Amino acid sequence: MSRTPAIAPESVVRKAKVLLDAVKSKLGMVPNIARAMANSPAALDGYLSLSGALSQGEFSPPLREQIALAVGQANGCHYCLAAHSAVGKMVGLTAEQIKDSRRGTAVDPRSDAVVRLARRVVDQRGLVTDSDLAIARQAGLHDSAITEVVANVALNIFANYFNHVAGTDIDFPKAEPLDDHREACEATPGCDSNR
Amino acid sequence: MQRLNSVNPETATEPAKELLQTVQQAFGVIPNTARVMANSPAVLESFLAFSTAMGKARIGSKLHNQVKLNTSETNACDYCTSILSAIAPSAGLSADDILAGRTGQSEDHRTNAALKFSEAVLESRGKVTGEQLVDVRNAGFSDGEIVEIVASIVLGCFTNFLNNVANTELDIPRAKPVEVRSTPTCGTGACSVH
Structure with missing residues (x-):
């Protein structure tokens, strides 16, 4: 409530x-x-x-939705996952792309690098490793894109934390479940998949 | 070593150049963090717009800055703690106010309650307990002010994460380390969504 x-x-x-x-x-x-x-x-x-x-910025609307889904999943925000599944669909993401984003991946190499870096930034509070940045750069992300990943993470953390504090009632269709508990768990840091 | 480029205001192209000039006018200097943000003019603009909007927050600039200081300590962002400590006096914070923000402990009951709440939000990624919400309300904070505490945390996380990614070189004196109560938790902890 x-x-x-x-x-x-x-x-x-x-x-x-x-x-x-x-x-x-x-x-x-x-x-x-x-x-x-x-x-x-x-x-x-x-x-x-x-x-x-x-x-x-330089990211397309679908790519920004992919980041939102990856960050929303990492922070366990049901409202955000529902909202960004709906908006993601509106801007052209397929159901599979939406699920992939929540798992922290994408098929397209550049999108994959963006989504992965976003997850690392969330998990490490920005203290990512040199190797994280090297991987992002190898996928073609320049300093401008890396900077935008961080800012988009901040935007989504805003929504995530806020919705948790407020207990915002969900007014979008509920996000689809990921395929099974183990998979959802593996996409979520700190989750015990045996529980 | 710094991991992202700092944009030189002298050689910057538009629209970064104009945004950096705005920073110069507002602060008298262009801190390195703004030069890093200028890698993406959209990011620098988004940060300035968010900060400017929060200038009208009902919680006031003192608590807003204390929450950002507290968040920066939790997120282990030395650059952020240092620059916030350096500019805080111009926002009306005393040395004690700054210390209270950084340690999360204030003798003022209301400030202390806000900082405790802020730590709980960071630690649980917003999933505070009903009791924690009651505590901050009992200290006199309205729904609007609670929203503003969350927004201040997020503004803190914005610069914390970016300066941590960039490993931004200090262009101001490093703030002396203090003992903090909380442990870094912004991005860790158990949660599960199905």
Whole structure:
């Protein structure tokens, strides 16, 4: 159950309303994450500005969704996995690509390098090894792309942590289960697959 | 050795050049972390926009900076702790305020509750217990302010992760190490999604 109130767009102060209206015109709906974040117009503005600026970076919308799925899985965020499975589909990811992203991989070598580096950044809090960076560079990621991976991780951590704290009610179709417990577990750091 | 390039503001091309000038105007200098971000103008812009938005946070700039200091200690980002300590006085933080942020312990009951909550969020990746949420509410924090504490943590993680990846060279005095209560946990711990 939601632990912070969801703010209805018609009831909020002007600043929050402007922001929620902008979300609506972009997505055609106002998802619960935005309504719950609207408890603080400054934080919602921060989240939307962060997301908006990164959408102008070099990563395509599907690749940004792949990162979101990999990070959401790593942090165990059900809301985020539901939302990004839906948006991922909208921007052209197949069901298999969505699952691969959640497992921290991709078929395309460059996307694979991006998704893997994103997972390493989450798992190591940025303290990745020289070899992690060498692998990313060999796959063609320059400093600009590496920088964008980190920023996209930060954006998704925002949503992950926030949704956990808020207990945001899921208003997207539930994410598909990964094939079995062991597989889901292997895609998730710290999980005991024998449990 | 630094692992990502620092963009030289003199030779930068647009739009990085203009963004770096914005940083110069705001801080009087262009810290190395901004030069690293400038590898991707979109990233530097996203960071500046997020920071600017948080300038209007109801929790105020003092607590916002204390949460970022606390996050930087937990994430073991020396560069971040050092630069935040260096700029904190201009945001109104005393030496004691800075120390409280870094150690996660404040004599002020309200600040202490916020820092404890912030550590719990980092440690559990947001999966705080109902009790932890009640504690921070009982210390007087509204839903909006709780959202802002989370946002401050994330802004901290943004620079922490980037400077950890880049191993950004210090261009400011290194902050003296302090004893911290918590252990690094931003990206570890058990969780499972099916």
